[in-house]
Amino acid sequence: NAMFSWQRTAFHFQPEKNWINDPNGPLFHKGWYHLFYQYNPDSAVWGNITWGHAVSTDMIHWLYLPLAMVPDRWFDANGVWTGSATLLPDGQIIMLYTGSTNESVQVQNLAYPANLSDPLLLDWVKYEGNPILTPPSGIGSTDFRDPTTAWIGPDGKWRITIGSKFNTTGISMVYTTNDFINYELHNGVLHEVPGTGMWECVDFYPVAINGSKGLDTSVNSGRIKHVLKASLDDTKLDHYAIGTYFIENETWVPDDPTIDVGIGLRYDYGRYYASKTFYDQNKDRRILLGWVNETDTETDDLKKHWASLHTIPRTVLFDSKTGTNLLQWPVEEIEDLRLNSTEFTDVLVEAGTIVPLDIGTATQLDISVDFKIESLDTEESVNGSSGCGDGAVDRSTFGPFGILVIADESLSELTPVYFRVTNSTDGDVTTYFCADESRSSKAPEVFKQVYGGKVPVLDGETYSARVLVDHSIVESYAQGGRMVISSRVYPTEAIYGAARLFLFNNATGVNVKATLKIWRLNSAFIHPFPLDQI
Ligand code: DQQ
Structure with a gap:
């Protein structure tokens, strides 16, 4: 369909057709960058959410692959929602994602590649014991989604954080795990900000105070700060803040409480949402991916048979000159x-x-x-x-x-x-x-x-x-x-x-x-x- 064909982009990531939203589980494996994404295979509006999949050697020249995961189990029947990848030291790949169940309850699920030696990671296995997490008491059944990449502490335990809300306070909860199957909810939140509402797609990662390299998500020593990002469901804006992570009590404290998460800095002051970073071990950098939706009408999107795209991947560094913000820059590729x-x-x-x-x-x-x-x-x-x-x-x-x-x-x-x-x-x-x-x-x-x-x-x-x-x-x-x-x-x-x-x-x-x-x-x-x- 040639309708509005001049609006199609030439070097931004978009599926061949239909609806795309959040980037999911980005990772680098055996020479390929993998991008998964929230995708409706049937229409140019949100729905039937599956994981689309594409690979690239440079994060610009993407190649579409078959769908990675579809909503075919009770624990994700209403959608294979947003998730993140964790690369374990032994080479395993852990994919944690939110499933909207057959009863529309938000749960966290575990998936992993069927064959790690396949550079394309074509086949994904959903763990039989899913869900691995259900909404804890006091948390609404539809306010529990988008697990982060895990980081490991000196005690050998992995941590993840998951966004939610408590009344109108946006929060991020911490879970610890040894095996990605059994989890313990930490008492008390990583962070909360009153009035910011539901936190979607939380992201949490270290940045070096000086230098031009990105850091693995587990780095927690040296001259570093930690960035906490939340996508605010109420305003559809991605807000971050820079601060310090105290692993001893699983809290994060902003450098400047007046520019805390949700009330201060944004990644992007235009149209931008549901972003996620990953550590690119191939080039020692942290990469930020984000979703940009349409601002035309849904009718036009249906006519043109596509909607939304992803930004050019950006490197993320701490701005050592100002000391108060991040620096984002299009990947050199x-x-x-x-x-x-x-x-x-x-x-x-x-x-x-x-x-x-x-x-x-x-x-x-x-x-x-x-x-x-x-x-x-x-x-x-x-x-x-x-x-x-x-x-x-x-x-x-x-x-x-x-x-x-x-x-x-x-x-x-x-x-x-x-x-x-x-x-x-x-x-x-x-x-x-x-x-x-x-x-x-x-x-x-x-x-x-x-x-x-x-x-x-x-x-x-x-x-x-x-x-x-x-x-x-x-x-x-x-x-x-x-x-x-x-x-x-x-x-x-x-x-x-x-x-x-x-x-x-x-x-x-x-x-x-x-x-x-x-x-x-x-x-x-x-x-x-x-x-x-x-
Ligand atoms: N998109 C996903 C959710 C996430 C939201 C569903 C953010 O997991 O909270 O498509 O855009």
């Missing part, structure tokens, strides 16, 4: 898609102007841009319109300035990705990074939003962004990955060869200079694994 590049140096963009960037068709791009602002001398005179304001049309002294992506020649459709700097009377400079979808599509009934928030810019830094453009998704990274925004856009004019790229400066008080390197990106040609050839 995406750079293998780079075709020809065009460079622009110190392009002057005067206040109130738009400058076209002559790069040809602009539907698949990897953009690096640096802005220098002429001066920040005057005080900001912005009245009331702070942050991202009402979008890129909302002018103030020092912004917004940025780029217009997925724009047509006549600017009838465009998506500004931009910075806005404010300078208060007391001399505090604040920078916001934003993406404005409000003019991104002429199609009716598309949900269009202005996304964004504050991004730390340190002394001497320019305003820098990396933007990945792929037909109907724009992933924008500011200041080396301190802040990320993923947007879905549904152009009707700015499609195929009609899509263009522009610089803009809508500040009233300053000129800016932009330096860019722009690569056209190849498609990843994601397709079925040629199983008949092996």
Whole structure:
């Protein structure tokens, strides 16, 4: 079906057709990255949830494999829901996942590969004794899901954490186990935050305070911190916080209680949910995968026969410069898609102007841009319109300035990705990074939003962004990955060869200079694994 075919992405992971949601059980095994995912094999809306499966050697060029697990047992009859993998020191692979039972009770189940020597891990065995965990007393039967990757303590016991809620308090419970069959519930929670509601897809992992390597989930010594992430069911936002894990009493304490889980930082200030990290032992890095859903209508999704996608996998590191946030960055393998590049140096963009960037068709791009602002001398005179304001049309002294992506020649459709700097009377400079979808599509009934928030810019830094453009998704990274925004856009004019790229400066008080390197990106040609050839 060619309906809206220009909205299909070229290098983001999507199934061939139908509905996808959360990434599940990512792992690296015998030369292959494995991605499992929440998948409806029958329709472009959520339901009949099974585990789809794909492999890749670089997390970009994925190959679809047959379904890994389907809802065929009483303990997962209403869905094989989200789960995580744990690689044991002896080479075994443990897969823990949530089953929605025949009575729609959320339980945890154990599965493992039938044949570890198969690099493709095609066959999965569900443990006969499932479920291995049922909702503990005091926990609602539909508030108990998404087990994490396990980590091992000095006592030789493995731990997992599972999100839930108690009234309106979001919580994460800890279980210990020796064999992944018998578990003990720890008395007291790993963490809780009042008012944040049900915690889905909890993730918990160490990050090094210095250095550029990721850490195995069990690392708990040296100069490290622990990240706790929850996907908030009430708001559909992924919130993380950085803190310290005390294994002696199985608690985690945020560095700054005012930016605790669910009330502070987000992985992505756009459309993004149900993410999960894993430690990639192949390249010593921690990789973050996330789900981005559609913002068009369900009717359109049914017509086009597909819905949702995953972001480009991102490496995750602690930001040792700010000490307060993570850094996310597209995996280096995406750079293998780079075709020809065009460079622009110190392009002057005067206040109130738009400058076209002559790069040809602009539907698949990897953009690096640096802005220098002429001066920040005057005080900001912005009245009331702070942050991202009402979008890129909302002018103030020092912004917004940025780029217009997925724009047509006549600017009838465009998506500004931009910075806005404010300078208060007391001399505090604040920078916001934003993406404005409000003019991104002429199609009716598309949900269009202005996304964004504050991004730390340190002394001497320019305003820098990396933007990945792929037909109907724009992933924008500011200041080396301190802040990320993923947007879905549904152009009707700015499609195929009609899509263009522009610089803009809508500040009233300053000129800016932009330096860019722009690569056209190849498609990843994601397709079925040629199983008949092996
Ligand atoms: N998606 C799964 C659940 C999880 C939710 C069901 C988050 O396990 O809590 O498809 O998107």
